[in-house]
Amino acid sequence: MNALEYDRSHVWHPYASLKDPPPVRLAAGAEGVEIVLADGRRLVDAVSSWWCVAHGHNHPAIVSAIRKQCGSLCHVMFGGFTHAPAVELAERLASIAPPGMDKVFFADSGSISVEVAVKMAIQYQQAKGRPSRGKMVALKGGYHGDTACAMALSDPDGMHVLFRGMMPRHHFVSKPDWAFDSARCAGDVPPASFAEWEEELERLVDAHEGEIAGMICEPVFQAANAMNFYRPEYLDAMRRVCDAHDLVLVFDEIAAGFHRTGPLWAHSRAGAAPDVMCVGKALTGGHITLAATIASSAVADVISRGDVGAFMHGPTYMANPLACAAANASLELFSNGDYAAKVARIEGELREGLAPLAAIPNVKGVRVLGAAGVVEVERLPKRADIDRVIDETGVWLRPFANFVYAMPPLVTDSATVRRIADAVARVAALPPGPECHGDFHE
Ligand SMILES: Cc1ncc(COP(=O)(O)O)c(C=O)c1O
Secondary structure, three states, rough: OOHHHHHHHOOOOOOOOOOOOOOOEEEEEEOOOOOEOOOOOOOOOOHHHOOOOOEEOHHHHHHHHHHHHHHHOOOOOOOOOHHHHHHHHHHHHHHHOOOOEEEEEEEHHHHHHHHHHHHHHHHHHHHHHOOOOEEEEEEOOOOOOOOOHHHOOOOOOOOHHHHHHHHOOOOOOOOOOOEOOOOOOOOOOOHHHHHHHHHHHHHHHHHHHHHEEEEEOOOOEEEEOOOEEEEHHHHHHHHHHHEEEOOOOEEEEEOOOOOOOOOOOOOHOOOOOOOOEOOHOOOOOOOOOEEEEEEEHHHHHHHHHOOOOOOOOOOOOOOHHHHHHHHHHHHHHHHOOOHHHHHHHHHHHHHHHHHHHHHHEEEEEEEEEEEEEEEOOOEEOOOHHHHHHHHHHOOOOOOOOOOOEOOOOOOOOOHHHHHHHHHHHHHHHOOOOOOOOOOOHH
């Protein structure tokens, strides 16, 4: 049995069945913006391997940092030990996080960093003598990960409905519908729906204040459940309500952070800063898993002064030195690379390439923000047709739900962005398939 045959019958892939699973390709290497297949073919990674490969695959600086770290310390438990890569990374994160956010908890994945953020909100309220405050407010259309607590904060009618029975019930406000378009915003008058949304949020929190610990959202870009770009004004409204009720405001920057939407942090377009922020994905440039939950000193102080004092979380691989070394190299690249300008260029090119697709009958809408271009279709084409376009164009796309999208590495050159836009256009122009073919997430 060759590798692909064994894989097909024994290895689960994300959101896939083992009975007649969708085909997978055998990756043998990767370089720059391309994935190299075992048969030598190359595919442009137009989804940055689920949005994390910001600087390109196998970036020499990141690979060399991991190699160097291997020579001294691959892992040590973080209970009772610390190490230089973790301390350096905490300092780096504190220096780029909003002012006053300088307490860092390292987590092994984005989902775990969200769980940690929620635990911080709950321990904050407990330390303030409010043990009944154990729920969060989240946004419909959101996505925060696949672990239990993160699922419970994601769109209640989205991809996790199957697990409703075991999930804690949080409170949800409507999906933000005042769309954000960086090309035209100044002078916009808020639609009536925005004032209604603010009222809905206030009413909800007024009615349930005694049980709410905090609020969480993906700032400006609701990614894996909705591909929705929304106005930063919503973040200011959330900040105002959190301040009025002493709630912990969590911004999940896992998808939107590190310049994906333009600025380093998506939320920096608003006046509002969070109390707790989750980062992941591009933190290591997509080379090894690592995330972090960054808290303000104010929140950390309250937690630390509470009856328990200790913050109650501690994964085995917390602050893995190899991952921290990769992240330090990645952050060094971000600090020297003028990524805001790179992303502004990609945004213009995606806009130019995708805008004409709005005229295709199966297309419901086209939107672009930063290095993310989304074509919303009535129904996705058949999987086999999409695969054919991928093979013919040499551009790897992973449409899901009713979205054909591109989120290329932030270092993708102009000619390659054009190739990507052409491939998206070809997929969008395919005949719609019989029904949603069950792809979820990213
Ligand atoms: C906004 C957001 N939060 C959390 C997560 C979960 O991160 P991970 O897949 O690393 O657990 C994702 C993943 O797509 C995400 O987009």
